[in-house]
Amino acid sequence: MIQITPDQVTPALWALFDASALPAGFRVFAILEGSAAGQILTDDPANPSWCAVYEKAFGTIYPGGKFDTPLLEQLIERQRPLGDVLIGLWQDDPLNALLPGGFQYDGFAIDFLDRPVGEGLDIHLKRLPADCELRRIDRALFERSKDRDFRVSIFGSVEKALTRGLGFCLMRGDDILCDTYAGPAAQGIMEIGVETMKPHEGKGYATITCARLIQACEELGYRTYWNCAKQNQASAAIARKLGYRQEREYRLVGWL
Known part of the structure; x- marks a missing residue:
């Protein structure tokens, strides 16, 4: 080997x-x-x-x-x-x-693909609360993210994450309510990831923030992709709201 x-x-x-x-x-x-x-x-x-x-x-x-x-x-x-x-x-x-x-996990996950480029995002962006703003993630916001270490593990370093990925935060003043990140790109596709802060879950913030990120990815010429565990019904519901037309379930086995 x-x-x-x-x-x-x-x-x-x-x-x-x-x-x-x-x-x-x-x-x-x-x-x-x-x-x-x-x-x-x-x-x-x-x-x-x-x-x-x-x-x-x-x-x-x-x-x-x-x-x-x-x-x-x-x-x-x-x-x-x-x-x-x-x-x-x-x-x-x-x-x-x-x-x-000998595996300890045997479950299912779902791939979400085939979102119609340039369509169906404005309806979500119009729901941006009046006291909030969507801010592009820079180094300072990246360092504040709950998913900072995980994102570094995807890209390999902070520098690579900042140059090869992009993201947005939904903010009220200086408070991060939700953040989302995409990348790295491969074969013209960028994967979307999102994290809503606990006190703000269930308010539709993830859909709004992801809509802005998907818009930015599509403006750069990328298609987007969503993936979640089958049991993560909240994540799957967001993917469907955002317009992904193809869902494919697969088996996921884990040695933990």
């Missing part, structure tokens, strides 16, 4: 991955391109039979090529010291039958 860097990724390794074949598949390409933090593992960069991309922030392994149960076991054991290890698969993927046992 060999670990390589993004500048060592060969066309043969790229060819092992198809974004539509894996849930959240575009994240693979963010790591292969070096835009997101992670690890790239393979048997042979020049002539690979398999490649596994490990996403640092979520602990997800994305398999490409030929795998069997012993190889998956080896990969999971290798990554366990770094934290939780997850594998997401479409429900009809043959790899489901090859997953090793």
Whole structure:
């Protein structure tokens, strides 16, 4: 098993991955391109039979090529010291039958795609409370975010998060009510993440703040993507309000 860097990724390794074949598949390409933090593992960069991309922030392994149960076991054991290890698969993927046992989580998540670009956002932006404003996240606001460390784990550093991502805060005076962030981009897609402060949940603030972020992403030429656990009904409801037309459920298994 060999670990390589993004500048060592060969066309043969790229060819092992198809974004539509894996849930959240575009994240693979963010790591292969070096835009997101992670690890790239393979048997042979020049002539690979398999490649596994490990996403640092979520602990997800994305398999490409030929795998069997012993190889998956080896990969999971290798990554366990770094934290939780997850594998997401479409429900009809043959790899489901090859997953090793011993997992502590077996649930479902949902990919949300295909939002009509430039449509359906104004209705939410018009609901901005009169005593609030939507402010672009700068370094100072980034450092105040509850998700600051998680976002750094996605991008690899604060500098990369600020240059490769973008976000907005819904603010009342100097108080952050809700913040949302997108990126890094891969294959023309940016993923949306949002956090509403506890006292302000259930007021529609996440929908307003995400609408502004999606508007900014689409103005830059990006499509957007939403992902959440199936049981996170509040997050799924926001995605539907924001106009994502395609939902696809997948299995998510975790060694925790």
